[in-house]
Amino acid sequence: MKExxxxxxxxGSNLEKVLVSGQFACTxxxxxxxxxxxxxxxxxxxxxxxKVDSINFTDNQTAVVRLSSWAASxxxxxxxxxxxxxxxxxxxxxxxxxxxxxxxxxxxGIRNVLCLSGDHxxxxxxxxxxxxxxxxxxxxxxxxxxLRDDGCFECGAECKINPKFFIGCAENPFGDPFxxxxxxxxxxxxxxxxxxxxxxxxxMERFELFMEKVRELGLHKRAFICAGxxxxxxxxxxxxxxxxxxxMLVSEEFCQRLEKAEDPKAEAVNITVEYIKRCRQIEGVxxxxxxxxxxxxxxxxxxxKAGLLPRPTF
Amino acid sequence: xxxxxxxPVEKVLEMIAPxxxxxxxxxxxxxxVCLAGGEKEVGILASQIRLARNKAGNPIEVVEQTVExxxxxxxxxxxxxxxxxxxxxxxxACGIGIQYxxxxxxxxxxxxxxxxxxxxxxxxxxxxxxxxxxxxxxxxKTGGICPIARCSKSLLNxxxxxxxxxxxxxxxxxxxxxQLIYDRLKALGQLDxxxxxxxxxxxxxxxxxxxxxxxxxxxxxx
Ligand code: SF4
Ligand code: SF4
Numbered sequence: 001m002k003e004x005x006x007x008x009x010x011x012g013s014n015l016e017k018v019l020v021s022g023q024f025a026c027t028x029x030x031x032x033x034x035x036x037x038x039x040x041x042x043x044x045x046x047x048x049x050x051k052v053d054s055i056n057f058t059d060n061q062t063a064v065v066r067l068s069s070w071a072a073s074x075x076x077x078x079x080x081x082x083x084x085x086x087x088x089x090x091x092x093x094x095x096x097x098x099x100x101x102x103x104x105x106x107x108x109g110i111r112n113v114l115c116l117s118g119d120h121x122x123x124x125x126x127x128x129x130x131x132x133x134x135x136x137x138x139x140x141x142x143x144x145x146x147l148r149d150d151g152c153f154e155c156g157a158e159c160k161i162n163p164k165f166f167i168g169c170a171e172n173p174f175g176d177p178f179x180x181x182x183x184x185x186x187x188x189x190x191x192x193x194x195x196x197x198x199x200x201x202x203x204m205e206r207f208e209l210f211m212e213k214v215r216e217l218g219l220h221k222r223a224f225i226c227a228g229x230x231x232x233x234x235x236x237x238x239x240x241x242x243x244x245x246x247x248m249l250v251s252e253e254f255c256q257r258l259e260k261a262e263d264p265k266a267e268a269v270n271i272t273v274e275y276i277k278r279c280r281q282i283e284g285v286x287x288x289x290x291x292x293x294x295x296x297x298x299x300x301x302x303x304x305k306a307g308l309l310p311r312p313t314f
Numbered sequence: 315x316x317x318x319x320x321x322p323v324e325k326v327l328e329m330i331a332p333x334x335x336x337x338x339x340x341x342x343x344x345x346x347v348c349l350a351g352g353e354k355e356v357g358i359l360a361s362q363i364r365l366a367r368n369k370a371g372n373p374i375e376v377v378e379q380t381v382e383x384x385x386x387x388x389x390x391x392x393x394x395x396x397x398x399x400x401x402x403x404x405x406x407a408c409g410i411g412i413q414y415x416x417x418x419x420x421x422x423x424x425x426x427x428x429x430x431x432x433x434x435x436x437x438x439x440x441x442x443x444x445x446x447x448x449x450x451x452x453x454x455k456t457g458g459i460c461p462i463a464r465c466s467k468s469l470l471n472x473x474x475x476x477x478x479x480x481x482x483x484x485x486x487x488x489x490x491x492x493q494l495i496y497d498r499l500k501a502l503g504q505l506d507x508x509x510x511x512x513x514x515x516x517x518x519x520x521x522x523x524x525x526x527x528x529x530x531x532x533x534x535x536x
Contacts, residue, residue: 091467095514117474120466122484131467138471139514154514172475177496180508184472187511199475246483247476 004314010148010194011166013111014083015054017314018287019195019224024280025287026308027085027197027226028052028299032067038075041067044296045080051300053311054112056197056289059087063124070105077109085168086110089118094134095143095154102144106163114168114197115140115188138191141169145192167192170228172199173210174249182213189223196223197289200230202241202250204278211282220284227279228289231272231298235259269302276306315344315434316408317441318351318427323362326404329424330363333374333401338363338426339393339415340380341407348441350427351406353380359406359426384411390418397421432463449518455507457498464491470512 004021006012018025028048033040048055055076057069073084086105088098102113121131135143135154143154144167151162169188173181185196201207207227214220232238235258242250254271261267272290279285288308292299303309330336338356346352360376367374377396381389384407393415397403402422405412409429416423431443446462452470453460462468466484473492476483482490499505518524 117467117469120476120484122466133467133469134517135514136467136469136471137474138511142511143514170475175473175475175477176479176490177473177477177493180472180492180496183508187471187509191511246481247474247478 006314011111011164013054013166014314015085015112016166016194018053018312021312023312024308025053025224025226026051026303026311027054027056027287027289028296029056029058029289029291029293030072030296031058031061031293032069032072034064034066036067038067038072038079041072041075042079045076045082047297048299049080049082050311051303051309052290053287054083054085056085056087056114056291059089059116059118060092060124061119063091063119063121063126065125070101070108070110073105073110074108083112084110085112085114087114087116088140089116090133090135090137090140091118091121091131094132098135098140099143099147099153102147102163102165103159106165111164111166112168113144113165114170115144115193116170137169138187141167141188141191141193149192166194168195168197169193170197170199172247173201173207174199174203175247178210179213181210182217182219185214186217186219189219193223195286196225198226198228199247200228200291201275201279202230202232202238202248202254204275205251206249207279208282211284215284220286224286225284226287226289227275227282227285228291229272229275229279230291230293231268231295231302232258233265233268233295233298235261235264265298269298269305272302273305276302276308315347315432316410316429317348317431317433317443318345318408318429319348320350320355320359320406320427321425323359323366326359326424326426327363327366330374330402330404335375335377335400336363337377337379337393337396337400337403339384339403339405339407339423340378341382341384341405341411342380343383343385343407343411345407345411345427346380348435351408353378355406356380359404384408385414387414387418390415393419448515449524450516452512455510455512456495457502457504457507459491459495459498461491461495464489464494466491470515472508 030044057072059069073086076082076084115137117137121129148164171185238255238258241248258264338360340356356378360378381392383389397419404424404426405415406426412425432445433441433443436442443463466482477490480493482488
């Protein structure tokens with residue numbers, strides 16, 4: 001492969017290089033365990049090695065206490081030589097703690113950060129705890145951009161060696177008010193988001209509508225938009241997500257395909273591969289982010305079948 | 315108004331178990347309006363206490379008194395007489411009134427209510443939070459609907475991903491504050507306001523308990 005000369009990279013992360021060089025990105029995700037061991041993370045990291053450009057580590061997802069996302073990220077770097085995408089939610093830390101964690105994360109070599117509000121604490125293991133929400137996700141993005149581009153902390157004080165992150169955000173095309181979703185994304189991009197990973201798409205039509213709005217606002221030219229996808233292995237889970245998960249839309253077609261399939265797991269792979277191919281056709285989609293919650297081992301198969309291998313190296 | 319609810323009688327009985335003579339102190343302010351600590355509730359609690367203690371063979375003398383506002387020194391003075399005759403006080407005022415009375419009382423003062431929030435009476439028997447007293451009101455930017463009190467995450471720049479069908483991700487019984495803001499701004503033709511990025515807030519917790527001093531009103535002027 002011919003060598004690409006990169007200029008003015010923001011972070012120099014592998015993910016950034018893939019996206020900047022115009023190649024279709026492909027990232028994975030691992031939810032850290034609720035116990036003090038890297039065993040499972042190691043297993044999934046080995047499975048995904050060479051198959052994804054970067055791996056997200058969720059930050060106490062669904063507000064359940066889990067091994068911290070930065071610790072998991074470091075494991076990925078040091079033990080597996082792979083690139084993490086550190087998720088940071090606003091629920092558990094104030095601006096002081098977040099900035100402190102991120103100085104450490106950067107010093108250790110973490111380059112991608114995904115900024116999120118975080119699921120409300122009421123869903124999780126400590127529903128009576130005090131949610132922090134000192135800053136929201138848009139403010140968190142601004143904070144990281146300022147740290148990177150102006151070399152100063154939120155308070156305005158100088159940061160001598162400032163972390164230069166590739167700043168990510170999430171957006172949910174399936175939440176309401178729908179008309180506000182693209183505008184909210186615009187705010188995040190305005191605040192400094194370089195890339196976007198969407199909530200998982202289980203309703204392709206709605207996502208296409210969302211992307212129309214995104215293009216109207218020209219957002220796809222200002223940030224890299226990666227489509228979130230989730231292989232759902234059982235029809236029961238699909239139905240649950242259709243009715244029981246706030247902010248999620250699951251098309252009837254999606255559920256029925258799984259229900260009618262003789263082998264729902266194989267069908268789940270087919271659907272995901274199909275969706276990846278459809279996403280590649282949508283103008284403004286720069287990559288896919290595959291969240292195989294509790295089914296991480298399937299990610300390599302999906303990626304291979306979708307024709308996304310080999311992954312670029314630099 | 316400040317919204318409060320009565321503590322269970324058993325809790326109050328526990329607090330005053332060692333005493334033989336107590337004052338139940340009510341307030342004609344917010345707690346009267348939200349039916350938690352006015353004259354009527356003072357009477358009810360007093361009877362409940364007398365009954366329970368009689369039944370337990372441990373009678374108690376209960377004095378009842380309600381004043382205009384327990385958060386005001388002028389009215390608190392009215393308790394002086396009764397406070398000097400009892401061994402303990404149960405205040406049915408909000409947390410502020412309870413503390414203020416405790417500051418002035420030689421005997422222990424106990425809370426007879428749980429102070430809940432700053433809210434409004436939205437329907438018969440229903441109260442809802444409306445303000446967190448954040449100290450820097452942003453209602454001008456959000457169509458008059460408070461994102462801090464009415465969004466479960468106090469988000470300032472729009473709805474999280476859990477907002478759906480007008481409801482908040484925490485419960486189908488809770489309206490999404492940001493959906494309300496969106497609808498209101500749309501009705502006002504001010505949707506462009508949503509594009510503004512509201513910066514991280516100064517929560518104004520930098521000097522301990524918050525204070526307000528208006529020089530023009532203080533008595534220490536030259
Ligand atoms: S913004 Fe909300 S919490 Fe702050 S003063 Fe206004 S209504 Fe109260
Ligand atoms: S669903 Fe709405 S009210 Fe609930 S946390 Fe999200 S934005 Fe706030």
